[in-house]
Amino acid sequence: MATYHIETYGCSSNRGESREIERALRDGGHRPADGPEDADVAILNTCTVVEKTERNMLRRAEELQETAADLVVTGCMALAQGEAFEEAGIDAEILHWDEVPTYALNGECPTTTPDAEPVLDGVVGLLPIARGCMSNCSYCITKFATGRVDSPPVEENVEKARALVHAGAKEIRVTGQDTGVYGWDDGDRKLPELLDRICDIDGEFRVRLGMANPGGIHGIHEELADVFAANEELYDFIHAPVQSGSDDVLEDMRRQHRVEKFREVVATFDDRLDHWTLSTDFIVGFPTEDETDHERSMDLLAEVRPEKINVTRFSKRPGTDAADMKGLGGTVKKERSKAMSELKMEVVGEAYESMVGETFEVLVVEEGTGDSVKCRDSAYRQIIVRNATERGVDVGDFLDVEVTGHNTVYAFGDPVDEAGSGPAGVEDAGAVLGDD
Ligand code: SF4
Helix, strand or coil, rough: CEEEEEECCCCCCHHHHHHHHHHHHHCCCCCCCCCHHHHHHEEEEECCHHHHHHHHHHHHHHHHHHHHEEEEEEEHHHHHHHHHHHCCCCCCCEEHHHHHHHHHCCCCCCCCCCCCCEEECEEEEECCCCEEEECCCCHHHHHHHHEEECCCCCHHHHHHHHHHHCCCCEEEEEECCCHCCCCHHHHCCCCHHHHHHHHHHCCCCCEECCCCCCHHHCCCCCHHHHHHHHCCCCCCCEEEEEEEEHHHHHHHHCCCCCCCHHHHHHHHHHHHHHCCCCEEEEECCCCCCCCHHHHHHHHHHHCCCCEEEEEEECCCCCCHHHHHHCCCCCHHHHHHHHHHHHHHHHHHHHHHHHCCCEEEEEEEEEEEECCCCEEEECCCEEEECCCCHHHHCCCCCCEEEEEEEECCEEEEEECCCCCCEEEEEHHHHHHHHHCC
């Protein structure tokens, strides 16, 4: 749970992206700070339209790095000239806007508010299945506010899911601080049963399982993978934050898993599912992380090759045990974060590259910026379709899309016509992609 300050410059597209960032931050339990001086993380959404603007962006980034605990730069200038910030001596994390909310979580789980009810947002139904967790991570401030997991019965959550489907939900997002420990408070590990029951509801919809710590999934991972394999409604996607490739650091973080447990979870899903997406998180620069520990994290990332990776530079949260540990220097954290981010780009780029030229069935889940829509394939990979109005593509549609390119955060694609004679409007799409 962090306080944030966000500043947006430039066009309506940037403002739309900042609104999305804020929405995700608030959904994750963060709150706005009164100003940059009170913020745990300051976010600068930049514009690069003329040279004078660029100078202003650099100057503002310099000012913000003096005030906020952590600075993230996103937007056009970050993507086109990210190196300019480093050259100016600005210690900022350069991120695509889609990556900002997870970075701001600082390795903590997203929170669900007490007694949170399901919410339908467009065709996306948010289903909080429980609040709280069973852990006591040494870097986490969230747990102070939420406490031990409190799980309503399976039947109650299934009824809520049914109500969402009846109200028009096409994608149900099963959320919770740690969905893997659902039912632990009753002495029963009930996540596989819950997911199976939700998938039995009449209707055409998809189900996305929210963050589940490796320690919570391990032990039910075989049963869980079987449920995924048996139900096409479930996106073949898990978000299991490993946080470090070193058991020593995991112990200091007081995580409930060790690296081998994480590996076993991944191997089981590899075994049961043909195409699935592993999303994981790494905290870089934890106070007790030495060079060998860092290398172990790099090696684990290179070995497991997750399709989605969130890299967070460790920052202290007041009142946590990790805040009392002697921290690493900013330069060390920055260098390790840079090395891991470079490896991440290589691994994720390779995964996206393998999608190009392939056709996937997708669900259109929400509107994107401009006239684009965001789609998800069966492994929850994000594919953007542009010129949606002209192509008659609406939110809630299921359609086949051929992937034409990617930017390592999401893929771009063109709808394939029903006769299967190739992507519709390829020439138009090519012209649009060229606009970027
Ligand atoms: S699992 Fe760990 S990081 Fe997540 S809320 Fe619980 S204590 Fe915090």
